[in-house]
Amino acid sequence: MKVNFKKLLSIFIMVMLVLSVFTACSTKSSQTPSQPSQESKTSQTSEQSKPIKIAVIVKALNSDYWKIVEAGANAAGKDLGVEVTVLGPSAETDVSGQLALIEDQITKKVSALAVAPSQPPSAIPFFEKAKAAGIPVVLIDTDANWDGKVSFVGTGNYNGGKLAGEFLAKELGTGGKVVIIRGAMGDPTHDERTNGAVDVLKEKGLKILDIQPANSERGMGMSVMENILQAHPDVQGVFATNDEMALGALRAIQAANKKIIVVGFDGSPDALKSIAAGELTASVAQSPYNIGYKGVEAAVKAVKGEPVEKRIDTGTYLITKDNVKEEQQKLNKILGK
Structure with missing residues (x-):
């Protein structure tokens, strides 16, 4: 019986090609979408490990009131283990200066903003810009007619x-x-x-x-x-x-x-x-300390995707000669005096 070597070689090559295709398909089907690549895993871990940075932007830094807000914000940062930066223009009338600070923090890609807007209508376009950049915005001290805010934290x-x-x-x-x-x-x-x-x-x-x-x-x-x-x-x-x-x-x-x-x-x-x-x-x-503290607290919750109340009222009460000494002791403790 005469053997046709060319024919056998052709059959052998075809079998090897079929086996190769079958092996490739099996390997591909074993990789499901729920199993990200090592590179994807590394990227996700890196994102989660990034420090949370909260920018607190007040109306000015030239009065005791805003210094107490700053003290509350810094205390919250320390307690919650996040980075807090408190910024403000030299006067409450410097609206453009405050807006420039908001824009700068958006450019720096902070994790969240807590803002006391001097002129809310003027600030809303900047808040929209922050929202578009994925930066949550909490309003403190002064509210604004803006549906995109995470919460308002302040006095009635x-x-x-x-x-x-x-x-x-x-x-x-x-x-x-x-x-x-x-x-x-x-x-x-x-x-x-x-x-x-x-x-x-x-x-x-x-x-x-x-x-x-x-x-x-x-x-x-x-x-x-x-x-x-x-x-x-x-x-x-x-x-x-x-x-x-x-x-x-x-x-x-x-x-x-x-x-x-x-x-x-x-x-x-x-x-x-x-x-x-x-x-x-x-x-x-009012309680400027709580406004600063709870403002940062709300911002951190927003960054973490946790629920936040839409309005957080820090309350008001009257100080007269009858209760002033007690209030002085409380403030001195806050300001470290």
Whole structure:
């Protein structure tokens, strides 16, 4: 029997090709999508091990109030094991400076932002930019009409204003003459504080002689009060929507040698010192420390994908000569004094 070697060689090559294809298919089918490559695993591990960086951007860094917010934010960073950077312009009126800080932190790809916006409408486009970059945004101290926020952490400012109005109404009675010195026009925090006081004062039958802005500054609070005393020498009470303006107004009142009730807002160390000395009458206290602390806490939860309440109210209460020493001790501890 004659053997055809060429034919046998052809059959052998075909068999080897079939076996090769079968082996390749078997190997491919054994690699399922649920088994990422070593390179993918390394990338995921690297992403998870990156430090969480929270940028806290406040309205300014030139007052005790924002320093206490900063202390709370830094304490939260330490407790939660994350990196916290607190930034702010030199004055609350420097809106463009604050917006530049927000944009810079977005460029640096921080893990999350906690922002106290000076002018919320102006800040919303920057918040949208952060959201598009996958950076969660928590609003602190001042809210904004923006659906993209993770949460608002801050004071019930309207209720705080009502508290000031009730105190003035109790001290002066129906017919009492009051002026309001407020923060920058358009700042919703000061809008709410002013509106709360106005609603109560009108309800209680007091007369509001004037409402003037002093941009949250002590020096401007003094000059505005000097003008008010010229126009309304019969004023009996003042509500200033932050302590810096209240202390400025008090200085003008003292220079004019008048006795006028002055109520501030914030419960700052300088305000408490003035209350203890029998000068400033009262201050509506919020908890700037908790605003900073809980703001960072909410931001970290957002980064980790944990649930966060949409609104976290840190509350308000009144400080007078009756409870000022207790409050001073609490603040000194916070600021390490």
